[in-house]
Amino acid sequence: MLRRFLQEKSPPSVVRQLMESDAGWERGSWVELNQQLGLTGVHIPEEYGGQGFGFVELGIVLEEMGRALLCAPYFATTVLAATAIMNAGTKAQQEVLLPPIALGETVATLAFTEPNGSWDASGVETTASPDGGRFRLDGIKSFVLDGHTADLIIVAARAPGSSGEDGLSLFTTRGDAPGLSRRALKVLDPTRKLARLEFSGAPADLLGELGGGAETLEKTLTQAAACLASEMVGGAERLRESALDYANLRMQFGRPIASFQSMKHKQADMLVDVELAKSAAYAAASAAAEDDPKLPAIASLAKACASEAYLQTAIHTIQIHGGIGFTWDNDTHLWFKRAKSSEVFLGDPAWHRERMLRAWGA
Amino acid sequence: MSEPTEAAVRAEARAWLEANWSAELGLAEWRGRLIDSGWGMPSWPTEWHGRSLPPAFDAIVADEMRRVGAVSVARSGVRNLAAATLLEHGGDFHKRKFLRRILTGEDNWCQLFSEPGSGSDLAGALTRAELKDGRWVFNGSKVWTTSAHHADWGLLLARTDSNVPKHQGLSYFVLDMRQSAVEVRQLRQMNGHASFNQVFFTDAEAPPEHLVGEVGGGWAVATTTLMHERRGADGMRLWGAASELNGRIYDEERAEIATVNEPYKWYPQRAGRVDLVLERAKATGRIGDPVVRQEIAKLLTLSKTAEWTARRARAAQAQGRPPGPEGSLGKLAASHVARAAARVHTLIAGADAMLTGEDGPMDGVIAEILISVPAVSIAGGTDEIQRNIISERVLRMPKEPRSDDDRPFRDVPKNRLS
Numbered sequence: 001m002l003r004r005f006l007q008e009k010s011p012p013s014v015v016r017q018l019m020e021s022d023a024g025w026e027r028g029s030w031v032e033l034n035q036q037l038g039l040t041g042v043h044i045p046e047e048y049g050g051q052g053f054g055f056v057e058l059g060i061v062l063e064e065m066g067r068a069l070l071c072a073p074y075f076a077t078t079v080l081a082a083t084a085i086m087n088a089g090t091k092a093q094q095e096v097l098l099p100p101i102a103l104g105e106t107v108a109t110l111a112f113t114e115p116n117g118s119w120d121a122s123g124v125e126t127t128a129s130p131d132g133g134r135f136r137l138d139g140i141k142s143f144v145l146d147g148h149t150a151d152l153i154i155v156a157a158r159a160p161g162s163s164g165e166d167g168l169s170l171f172t173t174r175g176d177a178p179g180l181s182r183r184a185l186k187v188l189d190p191t192r193k194l195a196r197l198e199f200s201g202a203p204a205d206l207l208g209e210l211g212g213g214a215e216t217l218e219k220t221l222t223q224a225a226a227c228l229a230s231e232m233v234g235g236a237e238r239l240r241e242s243a244l245d246y247a248n249l250r251m252q253f254g255r256p257i258a259s260f261q262s263m264k265h266k267q268a269d270m271l272v273d274v275e276l277a278k279s280a281a282y283a284a285a286s287a288a289a290e291d292d293p294k295l296p297a298i299a300s301l302a303k304a305c306a307s308e309a310y311l312q313t314a315i316h317t318i319q320i321h322g323g324i325g326f327t328w329d330n331d332t333h334l335w336f337k338r339a340k341s342s343e344v345f346l347g348d349p350a351w352h353r354e355r356m357l358r359a360w361g362a
Numbered sequence: 363m364s365e366p367t368e369a370a371v372r373a374e375a376r377a378w379l380e381a382n383w384s385a386e387l388g389l390a391e392w393r394g395r396l397i398d399s400g401w402g403m404p405s406w407p408t409e410w411h412g413r414s415l416p417p418a419f420d421a422i423v424a425d426e427m428r429r430v431g432a433v434s435v436a437r438s439g440v441r442n443l444a445a446a447t448l449l450e451h452g453g454d455f456h457k458r459k460f461l462r463r464i465l466t467g468e469d470n471w472c473q474l475f476s477e478p479g480s481g482s483d484l485a486g487a488l489t490r491a492e493l494k495d496g497r498w499v500f501n502g503s504k505v506w507t508t509s510a511h512h513a514d515w516g517l518l519l520a521r522t523d524s525n526v527p528k529h530q531g532l533s534y535f536v537l538d539m540r541q542s543a544v545e546v547r548q549l550r551q552m553n554g555h556a557s558f559n560q561v562f563f564t565d566a567e568a569p570p571e572h573l574v575g576e577v578g579g580g581w582a583v584a585t586t587t588l589m590h591e592r593r594g595a596d597g598m599r600l601w602g603a604a605s606e607l608n609g610r611i612y613d614e615e616r617a618e619i620a621t622v623n624e625p626y627k628w629y630p631q632r633a634g635r636v637d638l639v640l641e642r643a644k645a646t647g648r649i650g651d652p653v654v655r656q657e658i659a660k661l662l663t664l665s666k667t668a669e670w671t672a673r674r675a676r677a678a679q680a681q682g683r684p685p686g687p688e689g690s691l692g693k694l695a696a697s698h699v700a701r702a703a704a705r706v707h708t709l710i711a712g713a714d715a716m717l718t719g720e721d722g723p724m725d726g727v728i729a730e731i732l733i734s735v736p737a738v739s740i741a742g743g744t745d746e747i748q749r750n751i752i753s754e755r756v757l758r759m760p761k762e763p764r765s766d767d768d769r770p771f772r773d774v775p776k777n778r779l780s
Contacts, residue, residue, distance in 0.1 A: 259760040264753035279670035305663050353659035
């Protein structure tokens with residue numbers, strides 16, 4: 001059902017239209033997506049206005065969105081921001097922050113990376129200084145998913161003078177807060193908009209515990225890596241199918257190119273890549289749902305595995321299309337670029353492999 | 363009679379085992395009782411040593427047997443494939459003559475399909491079967507025959523007609539291996555082991571009733587055998603696991619299984635021994651090298667995802683869902699894992715990878731991995747054939763035009779070797 005809905009709402013023509021826009025998404029269809037299917041609240045507990053499902057169901061939704069290459073602030077809002085709020089926020093904060101997200105009224109994101117490109121707590125240099133009951137943020141965040149359009153921004157920042165995992169906390173601020181200037185970055189993958197945010201004394205509120213940010217940020221990013229694996233698997237499968245359809249249609253030397261063994265063997269290899277990655281994504285989603293202590297290892301495994309499968313599938317798909325596959329008019333490059341941005345976003349495969357081995361105690 | 367329930371079957375099996383099982387019995391005596399009762403093969407037909415139960419109940423009965431430590435009917439090796447094939451395609455003569463002795467373990471079997479001139483292309487078999495004076499006479503040669511040297515019977519695919527297209531000229535026989543016209547020669551592999559044989563027929567004979575199915579209908583029968591081989595194996599896991607319990611009956615079973623398992627003793631190494639990688643990397647200190655760490659992580663990712671994919675396939679099967687693509691990928695994935703493992707073991711061993719036996723790492727186990735892995739992507743259907751199967755049967759891609767099935771077999775170009 002979800003697949004059909006997204007096929008209708010997010011065909012490549014709509015993807016192309018939205019990717020050319022500055023925002024990268026459109027509020028009317030975003031509201032519709034959430035009013036009709038309640039997708040932004042999939043894993044948000046019912047007491048906070050969500051659907052009360054878990055990471056397995058969220059994974060299924062993301063797989064379909066990845067397949068449709070949906071241009072919407074879903075990963076930023078539901079996966080990154082809502083999960084961070086659920087991990088870090090007090091009950092009172094969750095009561096205030098989660099319902100508008102579940103209703104699709106608030107678009108939110110998590111700003112944790114900085115121009116140094118580090119994907120974990122150690123890279124955070126932005127500071128948060130106490131100011132009355134609130135805090136003032138100073139520093140620069142970069143690679144912030146949908147950061148230029150989000151209404152609510154969760155910011156990872158540290159106590160002045162602290163380093164590493166110490167002194168790190170999460171804060172909330174508004175997209176239109178004074179002292180915050182933001183601009184969209186020029187992105188290789190126009191379906192995934194990134195922004196640079198400069199904080200000069202922007203007012204913010206503490207989310208959860210002061211100094212408890214490293215642990216909650218780590219947990220959120222681990223869960224997000226599992227989620228991204230599901231999204232990538234959906235995209236990879238869509239590419240694999242489009243390559244197969246094309247090979248069956250395209251005639252050369254008097255026969256469909258799908259009848260040549262070189263094409264058949266490539267397709268078999270693509271199926272192996274995608275199915276193994278799918279197994280990894282499913283294992284990661286289950287581990288996240290059960291809050292399995294093995295989640296850090298499995299999520300990193302899935303992120304690395306799905307990144308490589310997605311990119312490899314995209315490369316094969318362009319190759320199978322031949323010259324037409326390198327043109328702007330053919331849709332393959334839309335997914336190719338998403339595969340490329342997904343490869344790096346939240347940490348590249350080599351970084352996750354190292355993280356996986358450490359989580360396994362090796 | 364109403365449909366049997368799980369609880370009823372479990373209770374009945376348990377009661378029978380309580381009344382009949384004893385570890386003090388001899389293997390032959392116990393198996394005789396088991397076979398007579400039908401509990402040895404619950405899903406087989408009642409008239410042929412079974413109880414005509416749906417296959418789903420096999421696991422319940424096996425569970426009850428395990429609970430009391432009861433020894434099962436003989437299952438290991440090619441005898442499984444022979445039984446499944448004869449049950450489906452054999453006549454009453456075959457079932458009466460062979461099935462019981464398969465289950466008791468009295469007879470050993472081998473499979474005579476591949477030839478020096480036809481490996482991937484099994485239907486191109488050249489071994490001839492001719493009817494002379496009322497008996498079938500065989501001439502030719504088969505290869506990759508596991509356990510041929512201690513087999514009593516062979517499942518033989520042979521050509522009865524060269525004037526029809528290749529698949530239509532094959533017939534399927536049960537051959538008595540204990541005749542002087544059948545010569546078995548061991549084949550030494552590149553890893554030094556000799557697990558397989560080449561078998562030569564020089565006017566070997568079989569009575570007419572040893573034909574299984576129709577003359578010219580052998581390919582369909584062979585397909586059944588192959589299907590059971592793939593289903594039971596994920597590649598090749600025909601060996602059995604012996605119980606660790608003590609007692610005379612267990613000793614007898616262990617001896618039986620040891621004979622069947624002997625040719626497979628290098629198979630764990632063939633699969634790459636992913637289980638050894640981390641301990642080896644730690645022991646050698648190579649675990650600290652970032653390049654080695656990346657390669658280890660890639661290998662573990664491949665191995666884990668292959669395992670999870672097999673689990674998905676089993677879960678789908680257990681829920682009665684139609685088999686998805688995940689069920690067809692295991693063999694190819696296993697090849698990838700084995701190759702990657704050999705590469706990582708080499709990386710970890712460094713210069714020691716050049717040594718074998720007691721001079722080599724782990725008393726030669728690592729060397730045995732490195733020189734056994736090339737078999738994985740060939741045995742039981744090459745990677746290339748697996749890719750053809752996946753692309754044609756799962757992805758429904760068109761078959762390549764072929765030039766061997768539209769003309770009499772005699773006109774098909776053949777290997778000069780054979």
